[in-house]
Amino acid sequence: MLDDFTEVLKTALPLKQAPLVHCLTNAVTIETMANALLYIGAQPIMADYPPEFEDVCRITDSLLLNLGHLGPGAGNVLAPASHYAHQVQKPTLVDIVGISATQTRYDLAQKLFLDQPAVLKGNISELRAFTDLPSHGRGVDGSALDQGDANLIELAKALCLKAKADSTTTFMATGPVDLIVNGNQALVLENGVAQLDRFTGTGDVVGALTAALLGVGLNGWQASVCAITYFNLCGEQALHQLTPPFGEATFRLATLDQLSLLMTQPTWYQQLKGHFIEIA
Numbered sequence: 318m319l320d321d322f323t324e325v326l327k328t329a330l331p332l333k334q335a336p337l338v339h340c341l342t343n344a345v346t347i348e349t350m351a352n353a354l355l356y357i358g359a360q361p362i363m364a365d366y367p368p369e370f371e372d373v374c375r376i377t378d379s380l381l382l383n384l385g386h387l388g389p390g391a392g393n394v395l396a397p398a399s400h401y402a403h404q405v406q407k408p409t410l411v412d413i414v415g416i417s418a419t420q421t422r423y424d425l426a427q428k429l430f431l432d433q434p435a436v437l438k439g440n441i442s443e444l445r446a447f448t449d450l451p452s453h454g455r456g457v458d459g460s461a462l463d464q465g466d467a468n469l470i471e472l473a474k475a476l477c478l479k480a481k482a483d484s485t486t487t488f489m490a491t492g493p494v495d496l497i498v499n500g501n502q503a504l505v506l507e508n509g510v511a512q513l514d515r516f517t518g519t520g521d522v523v524g525a526l527t528a529a530l531l532g533v534g535l536n537g538w539q540a541s542v543c544a545i546t547y548f549n550l551c552g553e554q555a556l557h558q559l560t561p562p563f564g565e566a567t568f569r570l571a572t573l574d575q576l577s578l579l580m581t582q583p584t585w586y587q588q589l590k591g592h593f594i595e596i597a
């Protein structure tokens with residue numbers, strides 16, 4: 318079954334066409350996100366003024382809603398964009414950054430979920446908060462205390478219950494290992510390196526890559542596996558190429574550089590590591 322995904326990875330990247338991705342995102346990582354999309358051959362448009370949404374929606378291939386840095390009236394920006402995309406069936410990704418930190422983000426995430434996004438993502442602590450499980454998330458960061466096999470299975474079951482109410486959304490929970498839940502299937506992905514937790518925006522970039530892949534027609538399940546695996550292999554390759562000592566900023570740049578480079582290696586997709594878990 319994992320072989321099916323290897324095939325998806327192989328055919329998806331390099332992209333055969335450039336999807337235009339409408340991003341409503343946070344001010345912290347907005348530039349990193351825009352460039353990450355360009356590096357993989359997609360195109361970003363950051364447009365958060367509601368009167369523009371209809372025009373922007375007409376020309377874009379997917380929508381990304383990131384809760385990372387809510388400004389005044391954010392509810393009046395993200396929710397209308399989400400409703401409109403739902404009406405016209407534009408594939409949408411919701412990134413629930415920081416929902417373990419505030420009730421406002423929690424409420425907004427639950428509201429956006431009702432519009433049936435193709436993918437709802439966050440780190441493992443954020444997805445635990447979303448499903449009302451105890452979460453050790455701190456600010457926008459996940460906690461190692463929410464990792465571990467028992468916690469992953471507990472989260473997979475909780476997401477599976479959510480998925481039963483809405484079978485169209487794929488859930489992505491990132492961390493040292495990543496969990497993807499779709500319907501009653503749960504997949505654990507095992508690529509990546511610890512340094513990917515040490516610069517800001519790694520989760521946001523994974524969200525952007527996923528939205529780009531939704532924009533070229535991959536479903537939520539395929540886009541999630543492909544985006545996480547590609548990004549984490551970029552991190553692995555960056556680490557492999559750097560000679561110590563090097564700082565976190567150097568690693569960040571090397572990882573972002575791999576976004577345009579790794580896919581030019583003919584067998585990159587063969588490094589996919591993961592396994593399905595039983596949640597019945």
Ligand SMILES: Nc1ncnc2c1ncn2[C@@H]1O[C@H](COP(=O)(O)OP(=O)(O)O)[C@@H](O)[C@H]1O
Binds near residue numbers: 439458508510548
């Ligand atoms: N310790 C780690 N080991 C391997 N990969 C990691 C690790 N921490 C994060 N990653 C990877 O970095 C990306 C961002 O994950 P994460 O840090 O959980 O998101 P966020 O930035 O939203 O908190 C994911 O692709 C994840 O697999």
Ligand SMILES: Cc1ncsc1CCOP(=O)(O)O
Binds near residue numbers: 343517519
């Ligand atoms: C530091 C910070 N604060 C609000 S959003 C943000 C960036 C979060 O990026 P990521 O979710 O990818 O870690």
Ligand SMILES: [Mg+2]
Binds near residue numbers: 513516517
């Ligand atoms: Mg991060």
